[in-house]
Amino acid sequence: MIDLQNLNKIFSIGKANRTTAVQDVSLTINHNDFVVIVGANGSGKSTLLNLISGNVLPSSGKIFIAGKEVSRLPEYKRSPAIARVFQNPFSGTAADLSIIDNFRLAALRTQNKTLKIGVNQNFKNKIAQQIAQLGMGLEDKLEQAMGSLSGGQRQALTLLMAVMDDLKILLLDEPTAALDPRSADKVMQLAQQLTQQYQLCTILITHNLKDAFTYGNRIIQMAEGEISKDLDATSKTKLTQNEIFSWFS
Amino acid sequence: MDFYLSAILQGLCLSAMAFGIFISMKIFNIPDISTDGAYTLGGVISGFFISQSYNGFAIVGLVMVGGALAGAATGFIHTKLKVNALLAGILVMTALYSINLSILGQSNLPLLNFPTLFTVINVFQNPTQNTFLIVATIILVLLIIVSYVLKSDFGLAMRATGNSQTMVRALGVNTDNMKIIGLAIANALTALSGYLMTQLQGFADINMGIGIVIVGLGSVIMGETLINYFAITSVAKMLLTVILGAIVFQLVLAFALSLGINPNLLKLITAAFVLLIVGLPRFIFKKAE
Numbered sequence: 001m002i003d004l005q006n007l008n009k010i011f012s013i014g015k016a017n018r019t020t021a022v023q024d025v026s027l028t029i030n031h032n033d034f035v036v037i038v039g040a041n042g043s044g045k046s047t048l049l050n051l052i053s054g055n056v057l058p059s060s061g062k063i064f065i066a067g068k069e070v071s072r073l074p075e076y077k078r079s080p081a082i083a084r085v086f087q088n089p090f091s092g093t094a095a096d097l098s099i100i101d102n103f104r105l106a107a108l109r110t111q112n113k114t115l116k117i118g119v120n121q122n123f124k125n126k127i128a129q130q131i132a133q134l135g136m137g138l139e140d141k142l143e144q145a146m147g148s149l150s151g152g153q154r155q156a157l158t159l160l161m162a163v164m165d166d167l168k169i170l171l172l173d174e175p176t177a178a179l180d181p182r183s184a185d186k187v188m189q190l191a192q193q194l195t196q197q198y199q200l201c202t203i204l205i206t207h208n209l210k211d212a213f214t215y216g217n218r219i220i221q222m223a224e225g226e227i228s229k230d231l232d233a234t235s236k237t238k239l240t241q242n243e244i245f246s247w248f249s
Numbered sequence: 250m251d252f253y254l255s256a257i258l259q260g261l262c263l264s265a266m267a268f269g270i271f272i273s274m275k276i277f278n279i280p281d282i283s284t285d286g287a288y289t290l291g292g293v294i295s296g297f298f299i300s301q302s303y304n305g306f307a308i309v310g311l312v313m314v315g316g317a318l319a320g321a322a323t324g325f326i327h328t329k330l331k332v333n334a335l336l337a338g339i340l341v342m343t344a345l346y347s348i349n350l351s352i353l354g355q356s357n358l359p360l361l362n363f364p365t366l367f368t369v370i371n372v373f374q375n376p377t378q379n380t381f382l383i384v385a386t387i388i389l390v391l392l393i394i395v396s397y398v399l400k401s402d403f404g405l406a407m408r409a410t411g412n413s414q415t416m417v418r419a420l421g422v423n424t425d426n427m428k429i430i431g432l433a434i435a436n437a438l439t440a441l442s443g444y445l446m447t448q449l450q451g452f453a454d455i456n457m458g459i460g461i462v463i464v465g466l467g468s469v470i471m472g473e474t475l476i477n478y479f480a481i482t483s484v485a486k487m488l489l490t491v492i493l494g495a496i497v498f499q500l501v502l503a504f505a506l507s508l509g510i511n512p513n514l515l516k517l518i519t520a521a522f523v524l525l526i527v528g529l530p531r532f533i534f535k536k537a538e
């Protein structure tokens with residue numbers, strides 16, 4: 001599904017603060033994979049995700065998605081295949097729009113945004129049902145502005161919004177970093193459930209080693225822009241939480 | 250009384266421009282200075298064609314296209330050439346001054362002897378009532394159209410662009426194009442105000458747009474106070490508060506003039522008034538903390 005070949009990303013080329021964020025990464029991620037990426041701060045995890053989504057363009061190397069080269073394509077042209085949940089809960093939603101309007105936009109991720117009015121009673125009922133499964137009571141607040149919700153509520157909604165339209169790849173960059181433990185668990189379980197339900201290729205970045213242990217069928221560790229460990233499903237099941245812990249010492 | 254009625258009329262005429270500022274400022278967070286030039290552009294295009302005895306209705310399309318081009322230019326300079334939005338607006342405004350002067354051919358063009366929008370249609374005998382009906386109808390139609398557009402899927406994408414570009418890009422929207430289109434719409438509306446005002450006052454003037462962006466900003470900020478106070482979420486109601494803001498603004502200026510203040514000081518009063526409504530809430534807020 002995702003094929004990265006000798007990928008490099010260098011920021012501030014030719015300046016004193018030149019940083020190699022991603023260095024010579026080659027990686028193949030299959031359809032139906034749920035990959036967990038761990039690694040120290042600044043090890044290049046977010047940059048790797050941004051390279052896949054097109055938010056950041058590579059300095060060199062190639063990116064293939066579903067067999068098609070997308071290395072130089074801007075983000076808005078890659079979005080038909082990819083949905084994202086960001087590290088910052090406020091990035092994934094529009095604060096001044098109502099919940100229902102946010103969902104309407106998400107439902108159009110792969111389509112043109114035309115001069116049609118798309119929010120009707122039918123759509124509202126459908127969304128209310130979807131949101132009800134979060135158990136946060138938000139299904140009664142569809143007209144409320146997104147900005148009036150808490151970070152955790154917004155993050156959970158962002159995840160639901162991600163699967164509103166056709167997608168193949170779900171990129172999760174520390175989706176639970178800003179959430180309380182209960183909301184965090186809810187969001188992680190939802191991610192797992194959606195991955196199975198829609199047969200997604202999911203990449204999760206996390207600093208929560210318990211989550212890294214619990215979720216996914218492949219685990220990758222990054223260090224200084226490179227992939228330092230890559231364990232497949234069989235090795236991952238044998239892994240203990242303490243072993244992952246020891247990677248960081 | 251007539252004095253205040255004409256202030257209300259002016260407020261209505263300026264509402265179209267205030268809608269434009271609502272889009273550029275409230276939605277995109279871009280202080281669009283090219284508004285000054287686009288407003289005058291609308292005025293001088295109208296003035297030129299009306300003085301050639303063209304029908305007032307026939308030229309409305311031309312006026313709006315002119316404004317849209319000016320806005321698109323600002324948007325293009327800002328997004329594609331990565332020039333600061335404020336500077337992009339100033340560049341376009343400055344360039345428009347020469348364009349406007351070339352169109353008008355002189356610095357002031359009186360239109361009193363030519364038929365305008367307000368003399369072609371005659372529903373009421375009383376010219377003020379007649380003008381009021383026509384302007385109010387136009388602004389009402391505009392309110393319906395603009396709120397429809399902002400509620401449509403396209404409008405949602407536009408409004409989201411001002412909130413979170415990260416999100417909107419991830420949702421497959423080209424945010425640069427969105428801003429260019431948004432500023433084009435905003436300035437087309439602004440030019441429409443210039444068009445209405447020229448015919449209301451019976452002349453076009455090369456300096457008619459000076460400081461008009463401030464008037465728009467003031468109107469939108471007053472509207473915003475109501476929006477926040479009543480927690481308004483409906484777009485149509487938001488635009489209604491903007492119209493109210495534009496009218497109140499003109500009433501305040503009319504009141505100042507009726508106190509016998511020298512008209513030369515009008516811009517100073519305008520600026521002071523906007524400073525007051527921008528600064529006062531923060532000042533009170535600070536004290537309360």
Ligand SMILES: Nc1ncnc2c1ncn2[C@@H]1O[C@H](COP(=O)(O)OP(=O)(O)OP(=O)(O)O)[C@@H](O)[C@H]1O
Pocket residue numbers: 011012019020021039040041042043044045046047048
């Ligand atoms: N836009 C940018 N401009 C310059 N340098 C950048 C940029 N984005 C990231 N970097 C640098 O690239 C390196 C990798 O950053 P990245 O955000 O990918 O790390 P990360 O693994 O996601 O870290 P964290 O766990 O803190 O989120 C860092 O040294 C960072 O300073």
Ligand SMILES: [Mg+2]
Pocket residue numbers: 045046047087173
């Ligand atoms: Mg990161």
